[in-house]
Amino acid sequence: MPEPADAGPPRGTLFSGRPKASRRRDTRLRRALYALLAPVCDVAGRLLFATLRLRVRGAEAELRAHLQGGAPCLPCFWHAELLLATAYLNTLRGAGLRAAWLISPSFDGEVPARVARRWGVHVIRGSATRTGVRALRDLQRTVVKERVSAVLATDGPSGPPRVSKAGVVMLAQLSGAPLLPLTFRARPALHLPTWDGLCLPLPFARVDVQVGALRGVPRDLAPELLEGERAGLDAALG
Amino acid sequence: MSDRREVVLDVLALVSGVPRASLRPEQDLVADLGLDSPKAVRLLVELEERLGAEIDDAEAAGLSTVGDLLQLADLHA
Numbered sequence: 001m002p003e004p005a006d007a008g009p010p011r012g013t014l015f016s017g018r019p020k021a022s023r024r025r026d027t028r029l030r031r032a033l034y035a036l037l038a039p040v041c042d043v044a045g046r047l048l049f050a051t052l053r054l055r056v057r058g059a060e061a062e063l064r065a066h067l068q069g070g071a072p073c074l075p076c077f078w079h080a081e082l083l084l085a086t087a088y089l090n091t092l093r094g095a096g097l098r099a100a101w102l103i104s105p106s107f108d109g110e111v112p113a114r115v116a117r118r119w120g121v122h123v124i125r126g127s128a129t130r131t132g133v134r135a136l137r138d139l140q141r142t143v144v145k146e147r148v149s150a151v152l153a154t155d156g157p158s159g160p161p162r163v164s165k166a167g168v169v170m171l172a173q174l175s176g177a178p179l180l181p182l183t184f185r186a187r188p189a190l191h192l193p194t195w196d197g198l199c200l201p202l203p204f205a206r207v208d209v210q211v212g213a214l215r216g217v218p219r220d221l222a223p224e225l226l227e228g229e230r231a232g233l234d235a236a237l238g
Numbered sequence: 239m240s241d242r243r244e245v246v247l248d249v250l251a252l253v254s255g256v257p258r259a260s261l262r263p264e265q266d267l268v269a270d271l272g273l274d275s276p277k278a279v280r281l282l283v284e285l286e287e288r289l290g291a292e293i294d295d296a297e298a299a300g301l302s303t304v305g306d307l308l309q310l311a312d313l314h315a
Contacts, residue, residue: 014267014278014301132275137282170276174283
C-alpha cells in the first residue's frame with residue numbers, strides 16, 4: 001500500500017486541544033478514595049507547613065505594598081518547588097493575596113483541586129499544554145476581571161524542567177499583572193523521583209525564600225521581544 | 239472591505255507575524271499561520287478589545303481559518 005501523502009501540520013480550531021486521558025480509571029471506589037484523601041492531604045499539608053521555618057529575603061516589602069493596593073500579580077516558580085511555594089504563598093493571604101491555581105482537568109487533578117479549594121484558593125481546571133487556549137484565556141480573564149493572582153509553576157505541567165513556558169510571559173502582558181519570581185531552598189528535604197525532582201520538605205525544615213522584583217511586561221512589547229522576557233524570567237528563577 | 243474586517247487582519251498580522259498582504263481567507267490559523275496557544279489567546283484578547291465585543295468560548299471553538307475570523311467580525315458588527 002502506498003504511503004499517504006504528507007498532509008502537513010495537523011489542522012483544527014483554536015480550541016482543539018483535549019485533556020490528556022488519565023491513566024487512572026474513574027471508578028466509584030476511586031472517587032470515594034479521593035474524597036477521603038482530600039481532607040487527609042489538607043490536614044497533613046497544614047501540619048507540615050506549620051512546622052516549616054521560613055526565612056524570607058529580597059523584595060517582599062515591595063510585594064506586600066503591591067498586594068495591599070489590591071493589585072494582582074503572577075507568582076512564578078519551578079514546578080519542583082510547588083510545595084515550598086504553596087507554604088510561602090499561604091503566609092501572604094493576610095497581606096491581601098488572592099490566589100488562583102491552574103490544576104489539571106484530568107481525574108489525577110481531582111485531589112489537588114479539592115485540597116486547594118479547602119485552602120480558599122480559586123481553582124481553574126485546565127492544562128497549559130492539553131487545553132492550552134481555553135486554560136490561558138480563563139486565567140487571563142480571571143486575573144483581569146476578578147483581580148486574583150494566578151500562581152504559575154512556569155515549567156509545568158510536565159517540563160522540560162527549569163524552562164518557563166512562553167504562555168507565562170504572554171499572560172503577564174495580556175493581564176497587566178507583573179510576574180513575581182520566587183526561588184526556594186529547603187533543608188532537610190527529599191527530592192522525589194519525578195520529572196521535576198519535586199522537593200518535599202521534612203517537618204521543621206528551614207526554607208529560604210528569595211522574593212524577586214516584580215517584572216511587568218508592557219502591553220505594547222513587540223512579539224519578537226517576548227522570548228527575551230521569558231529568558232529573563234528563567235534567569236531570575238535561577 | 240469593512241473597517242471591522244480591516245481590524246481583524248491588522249490584529250492577525252500583528253500576532254502571527256505574517257505580513258497582512260499575505261493573509262488569505264482559506265489559511266488555517268494553526269497549520270498555516272502558526273498560532274500556538276499563547277498567540278491564540280493574544281489574538282482573542284486583542285480582537286475583543288479592538289472590536290469592543292466579547293467572543294464567547296463557543297464562538298472561539300469554531301475558529302479554524304482566517305475566513306472564520308472575518309465572519310466573526312461581521313457577526314459582531
